[in-house]
Amino acid sequence: MYIVQIASECAPVIKAGGLGDVVYGLSRELEMRGHTVELILPMYDCMRYDHIWGLHVAYENLSVPWYGGVIRCSVYCGWVYGRLCFFIQPHSQDKFFNQGRYYGCVDDNIRFAFFSKAALEFLLQSNKRPDVIHCHDWQTGLVPVMLFEIYKYQGMENQRVCYTIHNFKHQGLGGSDVLWATGLNREEYYFHYDRLGDNFNPFALNFMKGGIVYSNYVTTVSPHHAWEARCTEIGYGFGHTLHLYQDKFSGILNGIDYEVWNPESDRYIPHSYTKDDLTGKAKNKQALRERLLLREVDRPLVCFIGRLDEQKGVHLVHHAIYHTLQRSAQFVLLGSATEAGINDHFWHEKQFLNDNPDVHLELGFNEELSHLIYAGADLIVVPSNYEPCGLTQMIGFRYGAVPIVRGVGGLVNTVFDRDYDENHLPEARNGYVFYETDYAALESAMDRALDLWYDQPGEFRQCQQQGMHYDYSWNYPGKDYLEIYDRIRHK
Numbered sequence: 111m112y113i114v115q116i117a118s119e120c121a122p123v124i125k126a127g128g129l130g131d132v133v134y135g136l137s138r139e140l141e142m143r144g145h146t147v148e149l150i151l152p153m154y155d156c157m158r159y160d161h162i163w164g165l166h167v168a169y170e171n172l173s174v175p176w177y178g179g180v181i182r183c184s185v186y187c188g189w190v191y192g193r194l195c196f197f198i199q200p201h202s203q204d205k206f207f208n209q210g211r212y213y214g215c216v217d218d219n220i221r222f223a224f225f226s227k228a229a230l231e232f233l234l235q236s237n238k239r240p241d242v243i244h245c246h247d248w249q250t251g252l253v254p255v256m257l258f259e260i261y262k263y264q265g266m267e268n269q270r271v272c273y274t275i276h277n278f279k280h281q282g283l284g285g286s287d288v289l290w291a292t293g294l295n296r297e298e299y300y301f302h303y304d305r306l307g308d309n310f311n312p313f314a315l316n317f318m319k320g321g322i323v324y325s326n327y328v329t330t331v332s333p334h335h336a337w338e339a340r341c342t343e344i345g346y347g348f349g350h351t352l353h354l355y356q357d358k359f360s361g362i363l364n365g366i367d368y369e370v371w372n373p374e375s376d377r378y379i380p381h382s383y384t385k386d387d388l389t390g391k392a393k394n395k396q397a398l399r400e401r402l403l404l405r406e407v408d409r410p411l412v413c414f415i416g417r418l419d420e421q422k423g424v425h426l427v428h429h430a431i432y433h434t435l436q437r438s439a440q441f442v443l444l445g446s447a448t449e450a451g452i453n454d455h456f457w458h459e460k461q462f463l464n465d466n467p468d469v470h471l472e473l474g475f476n477e478e479l480s481h482l483i484y485a486g487a488d489l490i491v492v493p494s495n496y497e498p499c500g501l502t503q504m505i506g507f508r509y510g511a512v513p514i515v516r517g518v519g520g521l522v523n524t525v526f527d528r529d530y531d532e533n534h535l536p537e538a539r540n541g542y543v544f545y546e547t548d549y550a551a552l553e554s555a556m557d558r559a560l561d562l563w564y565d566q567p568g569e570f571r572q573c574q575q576q577g578m579h580y581d582y583s584w585n586y587p588g589k590d591y592l593e594i595y596d597r598i599r600h601k
């Protein structure tokens with residue numbers, strides 16, 4: 111099968127969070143299964159060019175119709191660890207992808223509407239006719255809309271779209287300018303509630319809704335979150351829409367790339383190790399302490415890695431730091447915040463805790479350091495308010511960092527409480543789960559985990575190894591996606 115992924119991220123060249131990991135990991139899995147995969151991405155000025163091999167211009171004069179005129183683009187091509195990627199670079203006074211960041215620009219909706227249009231024009235003009243186009247999140251929600259309303263009539267009538275939602279909160283809202291710019295026009299038609307009209311704001315177009323309504327199949331990133339999105343407020347207003355389209359909507363648990371995340375061969379960690387022999391892990395803990403100037407003591411090390419966002423339960427992340435210290439353990443945080451208030455808060459905390467030899471807050475994005483933290487930590491906290499899938503607990507498993515998570519979204523599908531899970535035999539349990547959002551709930555789960563570390567080290571090791579035993583690679587999800595592609599291809 112010939113599959114093209116259109117996305118705003120692909121790790122490690124463009125990675126703001128989990129979306130990048132998924133786009134890369136799924137593509138590699140599909141290729142390993144014998145399919146042809148190509149990726150279309152924006153050419154951001156701030157992406158990691160050092161992760162691209164053989165970057166060259168593949169297509170010099172891509173003319174993209176825009177607001178009744180055209181914007182000329184160059185399409186670059188290069189390999190990101192074996193994946194063939196096409197990067198779209200518009201030549202325009204509008205800065206589009208030259209703003210020093212991936213997201214958070216005032217014109218985000220227009221930037222990604224343009225990207226979606228340019229990606230389709232590229233397919234059309236270069237005569238690429240994939241069997242399946244796989245799009246992700248609100249940034250590419252307009253791809254199926256334009257494909258089935260415009261490009262279908264220009265020679266792309268056989269293409270099918272699978273659309274994956276990684277986060278329902280960010281839906282991409284726009285006004286009629288988006289319609290004039292993309293050539294969709296027909297305001298009345300698209301603002302209609304049955305098409306792109308936002309479920310709450312009658313004056314807004316909703317990109318994600320377009321993705322849901324127009325795609326041949328829609329997924330989110332875990333079975334439990336698919337249920338949450340349809341039946342609870344976590345769907346951020348899409349409950350009814352998903353209900354209407356339930357026949358083409360389901361949850362597929364993400365995987366993680368077992369080559370990128372592999373303690374046996376990880377080039378970012380000084381000591382490799384396996385689930386049968388964790389001595390290398392102890393040495394990595396030492397290396398992590400040395401690097402972050404933490405003192406060397408025989409105590410557990412707890413970590414948090416993730417975007418510092420309301421979604422991640424920042425109040426509980428904050429509390430986890432202090433509770434860890436109270437329990438005489440150590441804490442390492444790696445995170446970055448886009449919201450000024452949260453950012454200021456954690457910078458303040460960092461200054462306050464600066465001289466404490468048992469805690470380190472690293473504020474910023476650092477892929478290399480993240481590997482060492484997973485490898486050095488005994489426990490990883492994921493106290494999310496909501497979590498469509500969650501990759502950090504799965505990476506934690508792979509590196510023997512036992513997760514302590516809130517029982518929401520994909521965390522429910524992956525973490526099984528060592529003490530209380532009734533659906534799994536004791537030898538299949540792999541972490542700690544709490545449900546409420548208050549401090550007491552977090553503390554009780556943390557205490558159970560820390561007590562095990564302090565009082566029953568052998569049992570703790572067993573728990574680490576049980577987690578390492580799970581297969582959360584792309585093996586199973588890869589198969590699931592191929593089944594979906596196959597189903598929609600023959601419709």
Ligand SMILES: Nc1ncnc2c1ncn2[C@@H]1O[C@H](COP(=O)(O)OP(=O)(O)O[C@H]2O[C@H](CO)[C@@H](O)[C@H](O)[C@H]2O)[C@@H](O)[C@H]1O
Pocket residue numbers: 126127128129131132276277331364415416417444445446474475476477480497498499500501502
């Ligand atoms: N400061 C930092 N430095 C280095 N690395 C960092 C980092 N902050 C985060 N990361 C890395 O980024 C990834 C984050 O994964 P998450 O599952 O938390 O995704 P996120 O919430 O961004 O995305 C959404 O999409 C993903 C994928 O579908 C879902 O799993 C998730 O639930 C949903 O919210 C991990 O690989 C982590 O190591």
